Amino acid sequence: MAEKIYTLSQIAEHKSKKDCWLAINGRVLNVTRFLEEHPGGEEVLMEAAGKDATKQFEEIGHSKAAHELLFNYRVGVLQGYKLEDTETSNNASFQEPKKKEMEAFVVKDNGVPKYAALLEFFVPLLVAGSYFAYRYLA
Numbered sequence: 298m299a300e301k302i303y304t305l306s307q308i309a310e311h312k313s314k315k316d317c318w319l320a321i322n323g324r325v326l327n328v329t330r331f332l333e334e335h336p337g338g339e340e341v342l343m344e345a346a347g348k349d350a351t352k353q354f355e356e357i358g359h360s361k362a363a364h365e366l367l368f369n370y371r372v373g374v375l376q377g378y379k380l381e382d383t384e385t386s387n388n389a390s391f392q393e394p395k396k397k398e399m400e401a402f403v404v405k406d407n408g409v410p411k412y413a414a415l416l417e418f419f420v421p422l423l424v425a426g427s428y429f430a431y432r433y434l435a
């Protein structure tokens with residue numbers, strides 16, 4: 298999927314409270330609707346508005362959740378960054394957990410693995426029981 302590529306000077310045209318863009322890790326973000334929600338406050342975002350804010354963003358030590366939030370505001374890619382990289386990291390953080398959830402769901406809901414789990418529990422118990430019975434009773 299092709300994404301729109303922006304230059305830093307194009308981003309610099311969007312630095313007001315009503316239209317606020319910035320770039321982080323090669324992604325161009327429209328954070329206008331996030332200004333009021335940002336836990337670190339509107340002011341720090343406004344200071345970074347219209348610029349590449351990667352350094353500031355990383356220096357704060359934002360959480361994984363904050364890194365994932367970035368995807369919600371993505372409007373394009375900063376010129377000079379590879380598209381594949383951003384696509385891959387996008388897929389990795391959004392699709393992998395979903396897949397894991399699905400697997401857990403299938404195991405819980407399927408009768409066969411439950412039966413297998415019971416066997417896995419009782420067979421070693423039976424073997425150990427037989428061994429001790431043989432050792433102490435015979």
Ligand code: HEM
Nearest residue numbers: 326328336337341342345350353354357359360363366367
């Ligand atoms: C779209 C971009 C951004 C997102 C999605 C975002 C998200 C967040 C979130 C979720 C938090 C809560 C703490 C955490 O989970 O790490 C936070 C805190 C904070 N952010 Fe951001 N942030 C962004 C950009 C920035 C930028 C560019 C700066 C600095 C120029 C900044 C400065 C801060 C500060 C100072 C805090 C408070 C840290 C604290 O109280 O310990 N953020 N941000």
